[in-house]
Amino acid sequence: MFPRFYFLSNDELIEILAKANDMQAINKHIKKCFDNINLLDLGPEPRSITIEGMISGEGEKVNFGKGISTKGEIE
Numbered sequence: 001m002f003p004r005f006y007f008l009s010n011d012e013l014i015e016i017l018a019k020a021n022d023m024q025a026i027n028k029h030i031k032k033c034f035d036n037i038n039l040l041d042l043g044p045e046p047r048s049i050t051i052e053g054m055i056s057g058e059g060e061k062v063n064f065g066k067g068i069s070t071k072g073e074i075e
Contacts, residue, residue: 004033023070
């Protein structure tokens with residue numbers, strides 16, 4: 001159903017599901033799911049629930065026109 005999760009170990013997938021509301025914890029696994037997306041830009045607030053852009057492995061940043069809310073259930 002979600003083929004990108006095949007790139008994660010079972011422990012990493014469990015951590016993502018267990019810490020669904022903590023984007024900082026999920027952010028460290030993003031680079032294993034997508035090619036050359038190293039981090040998600042979560043904005044200035046450390047506990048932000050909005051993704052403002054993405055950052056590549058080379059440090060290039062792509063801002064989204066409008067922030068994407070991560071509020072809601074992960075399942």
